Structure formats: structure tokens, C-alpha cells
Amino acid sequence: MLRYCVAVLVGLAGCVSAAFADPQPIPEDIARAIARLLCEKADKAEAPIKIAGDPEKAMGLHEPEVAAAMVVPRTELKADNLPGVEKQDGEPAGYLFLYKIAPVVSGKVMAVDKLPTVLLKTDDGVERTVIVLRLALRKEGEQDWKLLVFGSDKKPLVTSKFRAEANNSTLPLSLGTKDIEGDQGTLIVTVFGKYAADLRMGKAEE
Secondary structure, rough: HHHHHHHHHHHHOOOOOOOOOOEEEEHHHHHHHHHHHHHHHHHOEEEEOOOEOOOOOOOOEEOOOEEEEEEEEEEOOOOOEOOOOOOOEEEEEEEEEEOOOEEEEEEOOOOOOHHOEEEEEEEOOOEEEEEEEEEEEEEEEOOOEEEEOOOOOOOEEEEEEEEEEOOOOOEEEEEEEEEEOEEEEEEEEOOOOOOOEEEEEOOOOO
């Protein structure tokens, strides 16, 4: 089972030719199984914000032989229970796990060795490196909400403004994509099925 779960996450990745041109949903049961493995490692790691992930509400996208992304909300993430949204670091929201793609910051794709990662090992001993980012929600004024994306430092790697955009998901966190061109594209992170923020991604360097 472990070998199959990891194979689905990485899409049996070989030659990466594009960022994320035609992603498909990871089956729910497999997404949950993968999320349990990732959260077990990530929950214990030192990080600028602490998160206890809820693998039962994981949602992921992958493109075979190209890339994968997954969001896992923190336990009990609810729209009516966000006490820390006006703080500098915002209210912890969950994890964003990435494979073969990485955030674009200041016009450049970040190097994997500059980001927090975990290793997943299959039954046959093959190790896969997965980027671990942490998400938070911050409120600035009455109508201005932002998604904060943290790597290893206390300062967010990326800050993205939310807009009203429903995707009909019943999960606290969900993903979509748009504007795929060459080795870059936009990952859409939606909270509570109603509000979306864009994160530019690109092909991760080997």
C-alpha cells in the first residue's frame, strides 16, 4: 500500500516537461493515506508556525510523470473559528505539499534545498523529496484577507490576496490550477469552498 500511495503522489515521475498542464484529482482514499504519511513527519518538524494536520480532509492534484500538489487543513479549521487572523502571522490553516513544483518568488522558482522538505520512502527503498509549506490566513481591515505561505523562516515566502470565488468544495482547503504556460502555472488555493488565492508555481530544479 505504501508503495502505491507514494507512486500516486509522485505520478511515477520521470522526465518533467511542464509545470502542471493537465492535473487530475488524487483519489480520496489515496489522498488520505498519503496525507497521513506526510503529516506524521511534518507535524513533528520545527517550523515558524505549528500545525496539526487533518489527513481525513486532504485534497490533491497530480499529473502522471509531471508533478503533484496536496493541501491538508489543520485540525478543526472552520470559518467561524479563526481567532488569530488579525495577528502578524495570521491563523494557521494547513499544509501545502508539493512534488516536482516549487513556488515562484520574485520571478524565480525557488530551489528545493532552500525549502523545508520531508522524505517518503517506498517499500523498495526509493526516496522521494516532498516540499512542505505551511499556510495561514490573515485579515487586514474589514474586507482584505490574505493567504500567507511559510517555508522555513518566520517571514512568509509569499502573500496572496483572497477574492470571492466559489468552487463548490465542501473541504476546508482545496486546489485548482490555471494559466499553465511552459514550466510555470498558477495553483489556486480555495478556503471553505468560497475564497480563492493564487500561488505561482514552476518546475522544481533537480
